[in-house]
Amino acid sequence: MKMLVSLSSSIYQSKMASYEKVVQLFKVELKDKQKEILDSILGKRHTLAVLPTGYGKSLPYQMFVPAMRERLGEREETPKVVVCCPLVALMEDQVNRLNGVAGLRVEYKGNSAEGDERIKAGDVDIIFASPEALVGDPQWRSYIQKLNVGLLVIDEFHTIATWGGDETDEEEVVFRRWFRHVGEFRTLHPSATVLALSATCTTKIKNRVMKVMCLKSSDINFVSVSPDKPNIKLCVKKIDHDIASAMYWLVSAGNSSILPKILIYCKSIADVANVFHYLHSELDNKSQIEMFHSETPSEKKKFIIEQLSRSDSEVKIIVATSALGMGIDIACCHSVILYGPPTSIVDFVQELGRVGRDGQPSSAIILYSSQHKRRVDKDVRQFLDSKDCRRRNLLSHFLEELTNCIQNDSHVCCDICEVKCNCGRCEKTELETLLEINECVECEDVVEDSDTDTDLYYNEDELSDDGFYASLDDMGI
Template sequence: MAEVNMDEVIKNVCVKFSVESLKTEQYHMLQSMLAKKDCIAVLPTGFGKSLPYQIYLPVVRELGRLGPQTERIIVCCPLLALMKDQVERLHSISELRVAYKGSSHEMDELINRGEFDILFASPESLVGDSKFRQLLQNFNVGMIVIDEFHTIATWGGNDDSDEYLVFRKWFRHVGELRSLFPSAPVLALSATCTNKIKKRVMKVMGLRENDTTQISISPNKPNIKLVVKKVSSEIETAIYWLVDALGLLGESFPRTLVYCNSISDVSKLYNHVVKELENCTNLVEMFHSETPEDKKEKIVSALRNKDSCVLIVIATLALGMGVDVLNCNSVVLYGPPRSVVDLVQAVGRVGRDGLPSVALIIYNSHHLRNVDKEVKTFISCQNCRRKELLKNFISDTDLLKFTDETCHTCCDLCAELCKCNHCSVLDIEKLFNNECLNCSSDSDDTIDYDWNVDELDMDFSLSDS
């Protein structure tokens, strides 16, 4: 019998997934899975972390490695939107039966009968539902995937946390899956994870340092400039630059995500904008965990369409994981998130086309009351913000190697020190700075809104070019 060429098999399977070839990191992930080794991968948003486990079973089949029992993959996923998105993407692969728990009564019945190859489910279902746990043990689970594994720490709380106070307590118990399927290796995936969180998650999941394949790429996004500005504690004053610019530019306003830390702030910002600009309501949406599912789908669909009229989405971090936003190079954070992980996640939502982008973090003193020490340090640092942020994610050795030759597009602090005399200022910066320049320094709150669009020298084209 002729020897099967593994690389040729992988290439053939990739074609079915509309992928020409695997990236180096994806290939190493797949190799670890084929070797039945635990693997932890920290790779940037949009990198394609899911592809290795998606092609795993087809590759195994073509290699002739399937045993007498059908091998299955369980994907522990934090968000329903993520599960739905992955299942929809895989529906075109005829040789894979893919499902997610809670999709429908009919789908749950198929899952109960074991009619799946890849199953997506939440921690609440996989470890919090005793009946479902017992049911799953009847099936041959050959791989456990933990998607967005940093949520084990950020949402699950610590071992000594009050379970009534943590966001989703079953996240901290995800490690129990190891005891349910002791022979199944773990593939843990995240786009953003601090060194501290990675150590804790490895402990929760029972991943031993020497026996686990570790693959990572720095979360640094060099095309995204980091800008921090302090604003008034009054929402109306803090964002009137945005309201004024939207009213002036209308459909020429650059597509922008605006993140808030609470549903309350999302509602206040959204209601203020649409109240002030009744003729622009079709350009603005809001998105949070309580938004109806059909509305969420409409907004996500609009963000995936570069020609959509939706230009501003005011949201909590519920709008995030797994959502590919097209033609968006501006993100505004109304108050920094609690952790540097959430900060990097929010910043990374934009600029996926590689074009110059900006993350504008605006804050008041109230916003800093409940954030982690690392976030406070990032906000108050006097040197490079990018280095201050990255030191939480990469080793000291790698940090020493880090250099940024384009200071004016690194962060606001580096831009101040740049001596090139031709620093570029991105669209949202120009809009924000124009407001600041026109603010009266006197106490009478009088503001000059006499703008000339031509003088702004901005390209607000919604085309890919």
């Protein structure tokens, strides 16, 4: 018995020593869930992890290679990590971060001819690539099949369902059909461990992803943290359809005071252009505003992402489609405006979670018109029409195990809870102060809502957006 205890203690000490070396390499402290994920994948256990935006979902797979080197030493070749990634902007951000880690060789397919050759030669530890390259390109399939791959990461796995479409959809109508075939990669490396990561996961998406990846519930270690971001107050305001009446208050604020950093998400490139040009023409300081979408030149994208990572950025307003933000670190930003809510609840939570990553009080203001409302799904419309706590309504659509820790309603929860709050200590965020959002709910109670539950309709020109109709060339695919 003493021998078993001694052996167990030795293994534990060895494991902790390995952790310490890897943590020192990355200069971070691992959170409990990050440790759980790293332990799981090092133990060759397939893992599905749902962690909030800004939590650090990527860190476990980034640590996989150096942790395996510590375990294997010189005995065996360290297995490689292949990350199936949906957007080039996300790949660039991850590669730029990891290039500063000593001894770690990182590249993404399509970055450069030299980088592609290093991947083919097996000289890269962590390889980022799109589903179109991993399973849709026969040549690249053959190159990667020859490599010693120990871990397959599906980053932002919800895109399997949202971009790959439902299994009943015809391939010709889905946004990016190769997302529904990512599971084929497992036939190339059947012994590789699967790690699927996302900030959002409904029951439907979980079932879809597990089916695509050919996984059973018994095969999966499910690691989760509630998607609730209690520091982000949810506010809704109905607006007229014209941009001037929806955004005049932002112009007044920008021309009279110091603006906080604000992200404005739009549903289409057309909306981004219209909102940007209105604000740019009205704001005195033109350098305060930029726009970001799939057709934005690469150098401009890099500039904006760099500005977003700085707390002292001179750029204060970024008008963007969903191409901006998925997995990108956005520093010191506590204000987001959704000009027209995303089509689905999953995209909704993704965009809301791109602010307040430091835990500081933040606000998300959803501006919507009758036309916007007709183009969203039933769940989003229920959120907009909610007469009770918006946070509870939003989280009710997610897995039960993710939503059972919602706190009691309070004024910091949403605009509806604030109206019902009698604490006398309510404080508004910077963005709320600018918009005077406290009048929102009372106004909506008075104004007759002409919206109906008629069938949704879509104008493809208006929705040629990175969320569903993005340019594949721009993504590097």
